[in-house]
Amino acid sequence: MSQYPGQGYQGGYGAPPPQQGWNQPPPGQYGQPPPNQWGQPPSQGYPPPQQGQYPPPQQGQYPPPQQWGGSPAPPNAYGAPPPNAYGAAPPQQPGYGAPPPQQQGWGAPPPGAPGYPPQQPQYGAPSPQPGYGAPPPQPYGAPPAHSGPPTQPSLGYGPMQTANIDVTRDIEAIRKAMKGFGTDEKALITVMSKKDPIQMNTIRTQFDQRLMRNLIADLEKETSGYFEKGLVQIARGPLAGDCWTLYTAMKGLGTKEAALDDVLVGRSNADINAIKTEYQRIFKKSLEADLRGDLSAGTEQMYMMIASARRAEDSAPVIPQQIEADVTELNRSIGSIVTKNSSQVCDLLISRNDAQLRAIAQAYQTRFRTSLLKAIKDKFSGHMEDALVLLIARAVNRPEAEAERLEDAMSGLGTKDDLLVQRVVRCHWDQGFMRQVSDAYKRKYGKSLVKRIEGETRGDYEKLMVACVQ
Template sequence: MATIVAPLQHSPVEDAEVIRKACEGWGTNEKALISVLAHRYPHQRLEIRKAYQDRYHEDLIRCLESELRGDFERALYRWILDPADRDAVLANVALKNGKVDYRVIIEVSCTRTPEEFLAVKRAYMARYKHSLEEDVACHTTGDLRKLLVALVGVYRYDGDEINAKLAASEAEILHHAIKENEFNHEEIVRIVSTRSKTQLLATINRYKDTHDISITKTLAGNRENVLVDSLRAAIRCLTDKGKYFEKVLRNALNKSGTDEDDLTRVIVTRAEKDLRQIKDLYYKRNSVPVEQAVAKETHGHYEEFLLALLGN
């Protein structure tokens, strides 16, 4: 369930006016921006952008870019975008920032539904005039490339059918390859990148039943290996994304210095999806409400904005 609190009815024109006023003159009224934008669903934000464009002949996003600085700006900018477009931007930034942030590529390709991810690929092409597959292949090499290109390439089957015999045989294929430290074995990439999420879950459950240890725990022993770390992240994203996001939040908040990129990304992308469940998982695991941890580690308008998205 989502965490954002938004009215069923709103006036896009009035919202646009509030935003215009908040940006006018010297300084910006960030509180006013948050009071409107943090409390609108994606389609409502789209309507506001349209109303703003019609009324002031200026793109709302460009206007905000010139007004805001730092973590708050980045968070608000991500938030305003349509979810598919936002994921396209996240993936592009992950590829272009010198060092490829493979975790973001895995997160975007494996936690979205096949239809959502398809929309991301369309948005990526519309924005960058390249396919996402093309850019991932271009900015990575070796085994990591093989895995990432396969993960972004697949249009995964979304049905609920489970083939138990297949789960058993593929659990053994995985076990054997991992036991031999053949993490780049093409069968691992095939199974993780092409099977439906339901089928893959059946396979890793079977793995656990047979070998008394989960496949992600087995892989955790080799976490400094980028390929193993990626495989592990992909399996976690595909089979238990709630737990995966809780962990990203926990790591981001516990880091000395806080990882604002990860923190913003999880809250912004999940606020209108399943942030409520992620919050529950966080509380269960850390015995502290995530709002409290966020309030402790962030400050100012950035803090206010994240807390608004968290449902405060």
């Protein structure tokens, strides 16, 4: 079981990629903000992972203690980002710390609000590696003021994709499951369903190198249907998986807007930049060019803003004067169906971080006695409405937003299996976040997410989805 945030989503991935169970750190540790910080969720925040460099395996020792089979990787694993990564609030330092005491309370939910998310595993800053650097000059103006230090990339999106860990047993188990007559589907599920991004990328890379084969091609040959799609989505890892989801959403006639929203809405600058770089590497063309080719008018402009990766970093503070100005501007720009300024609404909301969006939503409710979500739903429609609603929903309560996305894939006549596979796999990269999504689903719909999936899927496809959720 991975101890690191994944989707997010966050994507979410959310939600936007910390220790098993997301245990609550003592006050003041891990860069946690003080109580009632502006725009800050209650105290059950995600602690950041304590990571260093995974030690090389010793001769004859496999696997390392407490790593495989869904157990959390040991502390100081994989050489991942330093403390305050993956959504933990930064230390309270002059220039971007907490506002003065008299400004407390903005954007914070009611004390003890059920299901309110911790500070989310947002997708972090561009890595120092070539290809993950600062974005080129963008057409949508300067980044928001007080943007703060960059957020670290999600696990699997930074420069380090693999680790020096012994995956011999997993490689042999996967090869054995597909070798010869028939396929051992149960073995594939057991090996692949609980790996974190670094483990899975290491397995795929070494499988291809050691056996002179291609894991993705072997899975496509030996399995079929949505079971195959789920295994392939896992084998690709979160970054390449996101790129393929975007590509298939825009391939052929029509555009699968929900898949675009799943991957890109509410992501941090670093993960957007990583996705753009990997998309270019895989498909030899830019993500922006494909988005322009499939979208038009306001939605095209909105997605160019998202792809520009100029969102305020998670460390940027919530400044009350700015929140009040944002609420005034939003109310003016939302206006009426005739007078609304869609571009201004999109630019403002897309450029704010989650804490700022929570504060804006709270202040909007207080001032106008109606929710910001309702105002957007009343005045917008179609894909732009869906994307803006998801952006705010993920900022306010990311686990619940992902639970709603999962239910949407299963509700109505027939199951939207492609979306269900993508959404389950995206959440499963961080098992702690997956549990939060399951809990949020139970609270909102009064039923178990596992039981719901079992009622909508069959066979090995069902078993793989359930293994990812549990």
